[in-house]
Amino acid sequence: MAIRVLAGLRILASARVLQYPDQKLRFFSNLFPKSSPGEDPELGSLLKNQSFSDPDPTIVGFLKGSPKPINLESKIEFLKDLGFEKHEIDQILHSFPAIASIDVEDRLRPLSDEFHELGFSSNEVREAVIHNPRLLGVEAGELAKCVELLKRLKCRSAIKKKILSKGSLNAVMETKLRIDCLCGYGLIRRDAFRVLWFEPRPIIYKLEDMEKKIEFLIHKLGFSIDCLVEAPEFLGVKLEKQVVPRCNVIEHLRSIGGLGFELGLKDLIRPSKLKFYNMFVKPYPDCVEIFGRFSRDVENKPKVLGDHSG
Numbered sequence: 001m002a003i004r005v006l007a008g009l010r011i012l013a014s015a016r017v018l019q020y021p022d023q024k025l026r027f028f029s030n031l032f033p034k035s036s037p038g039e040d041p042e043l044g045s046l047l048k049n050q051s052f053s054d055p056d057p058t059i060v061g062f063l064k065g066s067p068k069p070i071n072l073e074s075k076i077e078f079l080k081d082l083g084f085e086k087h088e089i090d091q092i093l094h095s096f097p098a099i100a101s102i103d104v105e106d107r108l109r110p111l112s113d114e115f116h117e118l119g120f121s122s123n124e125v126r127e128a129v130i131h132n133p134r135l136l137g138v139e140a141g142e143l144a145k146c147v148e149l150l151k152r153l154k155c156r157s158a159i160k161k162k163i164l165s166k167g168s169l170n171a172v173m174e175t176k177l178r179i180d181c182l183c184g185y186g187l188i189r190r191d192a193f194r195v196l197w198f199e200p201r202p203i204i205y206k207l208e209d210m211e212k213k214i215e216f217l218i219h220k221l222g223f224s225i226d227c228l229v230e231a232p233e234f235l236g237v238k239l240e241k242q243v244v245p246r247c248n249v250i251e252h253l254r255s256i257g258g259l260g261f262e263l264g265l266k267d268l269i270r271p272s273k274l275k276f277y278n279m280f281v282k283p284y285p286d287c288v289e290i291f292g293r294f295s296r297d298v299e300n301k302p303k304v305l306g307d308h309s310g
Contacts, residue, residue, distance in 0.1 A: 096133035128169035199232035
C-alpha cells in the first residue's frame with residue numbers, strides 16, 4: 001500500500017502543479033468530499049514526508065480506499081498540449097478536481113476533437129475552460145446539440161447578444177448546465193431543449209435563479225415540471241415581481257371560492273399585467289390590497305390612444 005500511495009504522490013510532486021501544501025490539501029478535499037476517512041499513522045507520515053502538512057482525515061481516507069494511484073500526469077500533459085499555462089492548470093485542477101477521474105483517451109481527447117469539429121478555435125476553447133472548467137466533463141456529443149439549439153434561437157437580438165457575450169463556447173456550456181438542471185428535476189431531454197428554445201432567457205440568468213423558480217413551481221404552486229413545456233416563459237419572468245404577487249391573489253381567491261375554474265401555469269403567467277388585474281384583482285377589493293403596489297401601477301398607468309394591449 002505504501003508503494004502505491006507514494007507512486008500517486010510522486011506524480012503530483014514531479015508534475016509540480018500543486019506548489020504549496022495548502023493547495024494539495026484543498027485539492028484532495030475538493031476531489032473527494034464524501035469520503036469516509038479513517039486515521040492511519042502510516043499514511044499520515046507518508047503525506048507529511050511529501051510536503052502535505054497536517055493532512056486531514058479526508059485525504060487519508062481516500063488514499064486508503066483508492067484502488068490505484070491518482071494519475072494526474074496524463075491530464076496535465078493533455079492540458080499543456082491544449083496551450084494552458086501552469087497557473088491555469090492549477091486553477092482548473094482546483095475548480096474542477098473531478099478531472100482526475102476522467103480518462104484522457106476515452107473522454108478528454110474526443111471532447112477536444114469535437115471542439116474543433118464544431119468550429120471552435122484553440123483560443124476559444126482555452127478561454128471557455130478557464131472561465132468554466134466543468135466544460136472538460138462534458139460527454140462527447142452533448143456540445144453539438146447545444147450548438148444547434150443556440151443557432152435556432154428565435155429571440156430578440158438583445159437577448160441573443162447577452163447569451164453570446166462571453167463567447168459561443170461559454171454559451172454552449174451555460175446551455176448544457178440548464179438542460180441538465182431541467183432533466184435533474186424530471187423533464188425528459190427533448191422537452192428540456194424545447195423549453196430553452198422557446199424561452200432562452202434562463203441562459204442569461206444565474207443557474208441558482210432557475211433552480212429557485214423550479215422549486216417554487218413544484219413546491220409552492222403545486223405544478224409538475226412538465227408544465228414548463230406548455231408555459232416555458234415561466235422561467236423567463238421575474239419571480240418576486242411577476243409570479244409571487246399573482247400567486248398570492250390566486251391563493252386568496254381559491255380560499256374564498258372566487259375562482260370558477262382551475263388555473264394552469266400558462267393562465268397564471270401569460271396574461272399581461274393589465275389583463276390579470278382586470279380579471280382577478282379589480283373585481284375583488286381584498287385582492288387590490290394583496291396585489292399591493294402592482295395595483296397602483298396598473299391604475300396609474302396612462303392610457304395610450306390606440307393601445308389595445310392586455
